Amino acid sequence: MLDANLKQQLQQYLAMLREPIELVASLGDDPKSAETRELLNVISGLSDKVTASFDGTASRKPSFVIRRASDHGAAVTFAGLPLGHEFTSLVLALLWAGGHPPKVEQDVIDQIRELDGDFDFEMYFSLSCHNCPDVVQALALMALNNPRISATLIEGGAFKDEVEERKVMAVPAVFLGGEPFANGRMEIAEILAKLDSNAGAKAAEKIAGKEPFEVLVIGGGPAGASAAIYTARKGFRTGIAAERFGGQVLDTMGIENFVSVPYTEGPKLAAQLEQHVGEYDIDVMNLQQAAKLVPATQPGGLHEVVLENGASLKARSVVLSTGARWRNLGVPGEFEYRTRGVAYCPHCDGPLFKGKRVAVIGGGNSGVEAAIDLANIVGHVTLVEFDNQLRADQVLQDKLRSMDNVDIFVSAQTTEVTGDGEQVTGLTYKDRETGEEHQIELEGVFVQIGLVPNTEWLKDSSLELSPRGEIVIDERAATSIPGIFAAGDATTVPYKQIIIAMGEGAKAALSAFDYIIRTQPADEVATAAA
The missing domain is CATH 3.50.50.60 (FAD/NAD(P)-binding domain)
Known part of the structure; x- marks a missing residue:
């Protein structure tokens, strides 16, 4: 089931366990149950901190629970075999159950632990789904950090009758308390925001206290990440406000035309973008949707971007890189049967x-x-x-x-x-x-x-848009408003490609740099005049 190389890697990961964990399986007489037994025996054989037992009584077979030996309340359940895209999710669940710290901010962990209520999640995934691991890992992390949260993560191929009965026709599909909760890719902050009624207010309060940026990038796809890296390297105070860091790349599977990289996949590239941005002092504000653009009233003044949660951000220069999304058919039945066919x-x-x-x-x-x-x-x-x-x-x-x-x-x-x-x-x-x-x-x-640009929020501004809703830019990525630049799929640049978006992001950043060094801040102009 696991080749020698994969076993060696898994053994190295399991060496990071800080406390003992238990694997408790509920198995039947079917081949999948036999494979599950084999997998758990392999895992327990690679670390003396892991024990496996096969006396579980869960109704779903095969399934197994991962829990801390010292705290049976903190546990996550996998139904079916979490291999393919989900093998990483399995490894992370083992590590988190064993006390290895997750790579998330402490305030996220605190928010999980402070959730008030009992939450019973069931989530269906497929082994070929590249959007599922984020949701699987988010629910596993929540269940392992709050005993009032349970998470059963179900490989749909192993439970086809159940998938048919519950009419699951799109993954990831999440149920809460037996009722549909969400479909599609979600990060942990998005799940928490749906559960925590104060999440939006907390985020707005946190953002409201930020000082103005020299460059503010709106959008976290390839164009936005490229722009932020370039301005940060120039020494400018840079921020990114993104509805979803990674953008549409997260929904892309095979990428074979990214020059110098023969093959990669969207989620992997998005993770690399995030890692690269993290190498610089860039303030990343994820899950923030822009609602309104208020341009500066005089050259060198501060532009303002108002967010959906009511908070606002200011900057001397703004790079708009909000990307595009899949175009809808716009016919009767499309919305009604979304995720149901x-x-x-x-x-x-x-x-x-x-x-x-x-x-x-x-x-x-x-x-x-x-x-x-x-x-x-x-x-x-x-x-x-x-x-x-x-x-x-x-x-x-x-x-x-x-x-x-x-x-x-x-x-x-x-x-x-x-x-x-x-x-x-x-x-x-x-x-x-x-x-x-x-x-x-x-x-x-x-x-x-095809695609439609994410520019609806700009239609009431004075920014020039094309008849198709694209942001009109010139050869320097400048928009119709001085100090505001744009890049990527949201603009009039032809050929919507990842590599082009990255280049356009770099161009917009360099143009913003040129604008800032040539434009004296409005407050300095006022001081000089006095």
Whole structure:
């Protein structure tokens, strides 16, 4: 199950345990239970601080509890085998149960321990989901630091009947007290914010006391991280306010066009961006959504960005890098059946549709790549493209057309996602050449129709936006307002690519540097005039 190299690495990690832990398994007679027994025996054999027993009485089999030997109240449960993307989550749970400190701020741990109430979480993940580990690890950390929090982390492939019964059609899927709590990638701060009614006020109070920055970056994706690193290296007091550090990169699976890196994955790249930013004195304010831009009233003055929680930040120069998000179809049924058959991530949710019929909407690279991936998992794929031809690279089109469980419809306008009130049962499209409507029976719809910039919050400002809502910039990444620059997918720069966003972020930072050194602060101008 674990090769020699992986066992050696695991043994090195287990050497970090500070106190004994117990693994208590509930097993059946099935192959998965046998594999679970083998895995736990391997783990317990690598450290004298780990013991494994197989007398658990949990109803889910196979499952196992990780708990401190000295405190059975602090525990987390895995149902199924946490391998694949979740092996790291398993290792971290072992370390945290054994007293090894997590790499989170102490105030986060304090907030977990101070939560008032009993919280019973169940969370479903798939082994191919790159969005799931953050949620798995967040719930494990919470359960191991507050005995009033329980977390059962369930590998959906091992409990297919349960997944079908609870109509889990998108992961990560979190239930609290048996009721749906959240779907999609979440960081621990986001979960705590949903549980702690005072979290927003606490964050606002903390932000309100910050001194003005020389450069404030709004957005924490590749463009924002690059901009912040460049300005920090210039010695400027720099802050990042990001709704989600890593941005859309977190939702990207394989990355094969990042020059000098033949292959990486989005979450890994996002973690590297965060690590690189952490090498500098940059004030990162995560989970902060910008709500309003108030430009300076005179050259050299302070620009202000008001956040959704009511707090505001000020800076001499601002770099806007809020990125973009997946575009919605905007048809009846899409919102109603989101997470109940309508999905946006084929890598995460594809395994939940094994053997079923699905549609992919979109004939660009993303759509065709999604259709190819899904065709290897599901029973049948129908690709629906609005244009009269596919727009993906020819090599991708050739691959897709070579697969015998794929149908392709072009000049097809999706008009409705249909369902039975509980889950998707089909979609309706109109033939744009004949006007005739067609109904396709299926169980899933994957939307892959491009991006929309995250700039709605700027529409009431004096900042110039394009008809598509992109921030208009010049060759120096300057916007229509002096001292405010922009970079990445939220701007009019062509070709929305990670490597381009990074370069644009660096350009915006250098332009901000040039602006600051050439512009005397307004308060200094006033003092000189007096």
